[in-house]
Amino acid sequence: MRTLDVALGQPPAVILLEGEAGIGKTRLLREFLTAPAGRRHRSLVGACPPLREPYTLGAVVDAVREGVGNVSGLRLSGLAGALRPLFPEWAADLPPSPEPLEDPTAARHRLFRAFVELLGRLDVSVLALEDVHWADDATLEFLLFLAARRPQPVSVVVTYRPEELSPDSLLRRLSSRLPADAHLVRLALRPLKVDETAAFVSSMLAAEHVSAEFATFLHLRTDGVPLALEESVRLMHDRADLVRRDGGWARRRLDRIEVPPTIRDAVLERVGRLRPDTRTVLHAAAVLAAPADYPVLLAVTELPADRVGPALAEAVACGLLREDGRGHLSYRHALACHAVYEAVPVPERRHLHLRAGRAVEASALPSAAQLAHHFRQAGETGAWCRYAEQAADLSTQSGDVATAALLLHNLVSTAALPADALVRLVAKIHFQSLPDADPYWAAVDALRSALRSATLTPHQEAVARFQLGRVLMVAGAMEEGRREIERAMTALAPDSVEAARARTLLALPLGAARPAAAHLRWLREAPPLAPSIASYERLRLRQERTFALLMLGEESAWAEARRLPDDSDDPPRAGLIAISHTNFTEAALRWGRYEEARSWLAKARKVADSHQFQGLLGAIASSQARLDWCTGAWDGLTERVDALVEIDGGVWRKDQCEAALFAGLLQAAAGDREQAVQRLLLAGRDDQQRIEAAAALATLYLHDGLIDDALKITADPVEVTVRHGIWTRGIQVVPVRVDALVAAGRLDEAADLVAAFHRALPGTAAPAPQAALELCRAMLAEAHGPTEQAAALFARAAAAWQALPCPYEALLARERQARCLAAAGQHGTALPLLADVARQFTLLGARNDADRVTRTLHEHGWQTTTTRGRGRPGYGDQLSPREREVARLLIGGRTNRQIADTLTVSVQTVASQVRSAMRKLRVDSRTALAIRVVELGLTGDEGRPPARDR
Structure with a gap:
């Protein structure tokens, strides 16, 4: 207190x-x-x-x-008209309803402001x-x-x-x-202790003394939870385990007292001791759940009025029901309500729900959500559907798309609906707001069932198929969804909103590989929109089209992006604008236009803050995390991305997946490999992050000498991006794929990939892909010998990354430049450069990379003060422990098959590790590898299996 x-x-x-x-x-x-x-x-x-x-x-x-009581005389502004759907009883005193808003975020924001004004008045x-x-x-x-x-x-x-x-x-x-x-x-609040339990029970027994033995007995059986104590003491009194004698309380012997193990048991035993009419009232109140007035409660009980009054009085007197300031009755505690509800036989419960629905329907202020609940539980499908859709529409008007989505999904996945009603309802569902992934497939099944019927007109079938495709793509089944939308396009009105949105969905470079020209065709061949399409929809379609063009690498789309408005006084348009700013931030980051990305992000944050768009904060924060990763602003970034990665039930939003990607990258740089892999695998669940996640995982595999794994995980992403001209998604994966091909000795394929990447780039110089291309060219040069020419190319790549600025990628390129110089015998230049790289890695927070460079310096006798970071190390050009084991067994004359049997791994894994060891030690044959391992003193117990296998 x-x-x-x-x-x-x-x-x-x-x-x-x-x-x-x-x-x-x-x-x-x-x-x-x-x-x-x-x-x-x-x-x-x-x-x-x-x-x-x-x-x-x-x-x-x-x-x-x-x-x-009422709002008359409060002099509310026109904003308060948004409260009309929630307070129909105040219709005479509220301003007129404002114009409906199509954007749910804006509608919700307007309603919130109306509530704040009301509270203030x-x-x-x-x-x-x-x-x-x-x-x-x-x-x-x-x-x-x-x-x-x-x-x-x-x-x-x-x-x-x-x-x-x-x-x-x-x-x-x-x-x-x-x-x-x-x-x-x-x-x-915490449970009561034993002495507090004694005081609590004493307060219920006329303040008489309660022994420590009795208090301990009750505490053990109730865990000190006050409600459990109260129900237990009331029950013991009702059944005479506690009796009044000689002006005081007497208690039976403890071994004769049975305290129910749960609140439910205590409540039900107490209810069972009440009069039948009182039990009927309690059953009715449990079914109603929400506070109800006397006429509604009377109608649900179907008892005569002269019997309900005494029954209500007993229910209130025994502490199970309470009356609020409006005269409405409800259970004093939800646990008691739930216990009684569950104890009502199902047939009786269904009948009570039907009476409750009819009673609420006839009341002065019927709630559509409560009516939907009662008629659903009563099995009255028609009434349930009618009121559930009303409740969903009300939620949408209030900007609560999550509640609307849940209500509508329950309908389409459970009730047998006519096909036209099904399509109409599915079109209203905001699937991203649902709490788990299963609802996608329930709606998919319902739409497929409707499409199998013969009652749809061609237009209805096209709209149903478009909705089916949209749901499939939201669920992650990109190709299935794309096929359904393509089929729908043949019958959708070409100038309709549905057709325009379908074209945008087909243009986005998501899912399996398609040439960029195929995606662009959907946008370039689009007919003009119908004049009847509202300006809000036109703005949304312009923004979506511009973003798709940017993701396809079209330079001209930047001019269109800059022509779009920066803000609006109209909340729905402002919501669209804020979303488009975050989308353009993502595009600018992929292009390597970091300062432009910073500008778009600032605009998004300004609009979201000024209009209180809470739902956009996650997307803005994840975009900020991407920008900070790229530009080297890592201070506190780990904590921020960890806070963003909060999931429930395995369902991930796009912004959470993006945060997981950078959490994984940061953990990899810090040396926490296992946690990094987990984060990157989770980030890869989202189509927009999966290629970058694959690139990061492939880098980890290469550091461990798992060349084949790196090649396998990068094969499809490269096909999706470079081979089809969608370079915006290939900037991270192409260099690591080239590195893996070089490590595998497949130099012709590496050269072909670099050439394809060059052809895929736009005519203008987008900074990020140009830097990645320079890095790939340096890797090819290094493959033919770590010469001064390769070092010069790595220096150019480092300069290109630093110009963005992207310091981490620049440091990685400078490290390889120094290693080429050292291999060419220029130690006087290479070692100071490596020392500076190690220092910069440490300052950035890339402890794993700093450790790798420091080990190389120590091998050359260069003393450093760089400290080892946490987590599992990356090995760089040093052999990993498993590669050393493979090399030792190879010296003993074993074949790859024999080594694989000894280490209990696949022959393919052994071959990858042999190739990795050859690459790291700069040799071109198994014999040369064996000699080099002996020269470096890495033999240990040559030819013998590791200790754990003996």
């Missing part, structure tokens, strides 16, 4: 009140708000209901509705929301919106169960990403 008083006495505050179920969060909050300290604040309190069908901003709406100082672990995404985003505004309009108090939060819950951002000046208080 004191903590809450102090925190709310320094407004505005954000207070997180956490603890397990039954620990007393609700009781503490409500006791405080009714105490003198709490009454000093104008507070609104709402609770998040545990409904399967979510209710957009349900807790906020209920808090306002319970605490505010009502002079509310505290908004308290309970059970936020059940909150819909819109409610959580509203809390973030409140906490991020400056000045923060109200203090926020939330209660929740931390064990029920998913790893990627938006609630975690409320504590981890608040502004620096935010006043955050975290209050965690």
Whole structure:
């Protein structure tokens, strides 16, 4: 109580009140708000209901509705008209509804601003929301919106169960990403100790003494959870385990008392001891779940009014139900509600849901989400579909596309819908907002079933097939989706929005290999759009088309990008503009235009901040991480990308995959190889990151001498990018592929790949691919001998990377330049250069690379002060432990097959390691390798297997 008083006495505050179920969060909050300290604040309190069908901003709406009688006389601006769908009872007092917004982010932002205005007009100082672990995404985003505004309009108090939060819950951002000046208080409630248990039980027994033995007995069986203690003591009293004698309490012997092991058991036993009418009321309240007024509760029970009153009185008196300020009744605790609900037989439960649905339908303020829930549980498919779509439309109008997507997906994947209704509903679903990947395939199955029917017109079939293709591509099945969209194009109206968006999807260079010309054809042959298409859609199509052209390497698209607006006073257009800025940031980074990327990113952040587009912050942060990686701003980058990589259920958003890519690259540079591989494999799940992830993994394989693995993982990415002229996706993978081909002795293939890369580049000089091309040419020259010419080419590559600037790639090229000079006998130039490279690697944070260079310097007698970084080392031009083992066995005269049998690996792996060792030691035969290993003193126990195999 004191903590809450102090925190709310320094407004505005954000207070997180956490603890397990039954620990007393609700009781503490409500006791405080009714105490003198709490009454000093104008507070609104709402609770998040545990409904399967979510209710957009349900807790906020209920808090306002319970605490505010009407809004007449508040002199609200026209912005408050956005509240009309959520408060139909205030229609006479609210301004007219504003124009609908097609962009959900903008619609949600407008609604949030309307709520803030309302809270300000009502002079509310505290908004308290309970059970936020059940909150819909819109409610959580509203809390973030409140906490991020400056000045923060109200203090926020939330209660929740931390064990029920998913790893990627938006609630975690409320504590981890608040502004620096935010006043955050975290209050965690813990179970009672034994002495506290004794005091608690005594307070229920007329303050009489409770023995330590009895308190310990109860504590062991309830874990000190207050609700479990309360239910157990009430139950023991009801069944006379506790009796009143001679003016005091007497307790039976402990060995004769049975305390239920769970709250559920205690609640159900207590309910079973109540009168039948009271049990009927409790069953009805459990089915309704949300607070209900007397007429609705009466209708669900179907009891005569003269019997319901006494039953309600008993239910409230026994502590199971409570009445709020509006006269609505509900369970005092969700655990008790759930326990009673689960105990109702399924046939009776279904009948109660049907009565509940009809009662709510006839009430003054019917909730579409609650109606959808009741009619679904009742098995009334028609009513369920009608109200679920209404609830989804309401959520979309409020900008809550996640709730709308969940409601609509439940429909299309469960109900038997007519084909035209199915296509209409699928078109509304924002699949990226769904909580896991399975919904994609449920919708795919439903659309395929509709397409198999003979009831669709050609136009309906085309739209259904386009939606099927769109869903497949979102799900990652790029080629299946592309085929369906291509089939749909034949019947879609050429000048329609669907046809234009289909062309953009087909133009994006994702999935399997296609020539760049084939992608470009979809955009260049597009007919003009129909005049009826709204300006918002026209802007979106312009932006999407420009981004596709940039990803295809079209220089002219940059001029079009610069002609697009930088911002807008219109929220939906501003949302589109912010997204396009992040897309252009990505394109600029791939082209190597880092300063331009920085400019686009600054514009995106400015628009997102000014319009409070919370949903774009992840994409902006991941783009910033990419820019910082490229430009060498690594200080604190590891922590930032780790914070971005928060996943739930194996589902990854694009920005999380991008963050995982750079987390893997940073870990590889630091020497944490195993963790780097895990991050890179996860990043590769996303099509837009998979090629760069493959390049990074191939680099690790080469350092370990696994040449064949490096060749295998880079084969398809090179085919997708260079061979088909899509150079924007090949900048990282082409050099490592060339390196692997050279290591394998396949020099002709390496030269052919470099030539193909050169042909794929645009006529103008995009900096990043030009630097990569210089590096590839240097690798080819080095393959024919580490001469001064190869060193000069590596120097040119280093200069090209540094000009971007991309210091890490520049240092890698300078290292190879120095090694070529050393091999050519120019140690006086090579060793100081290597020493400087080692120092720069250390300053950058690439400890693994610094260690590799330092080992080379030590071999040449050059003393350095570079310290070893953490994690598994990369080996550079030094033999890895496994390569040494292979070399020792080779000296003994064993064949590759015999070595493979000894080490329990494949013959192919042995061959790769032999070739890697030959490359590193600059020899061209197995005999020369054996001689060189002996000369360097690397033989150890020549010809004998390693100790673990003996």
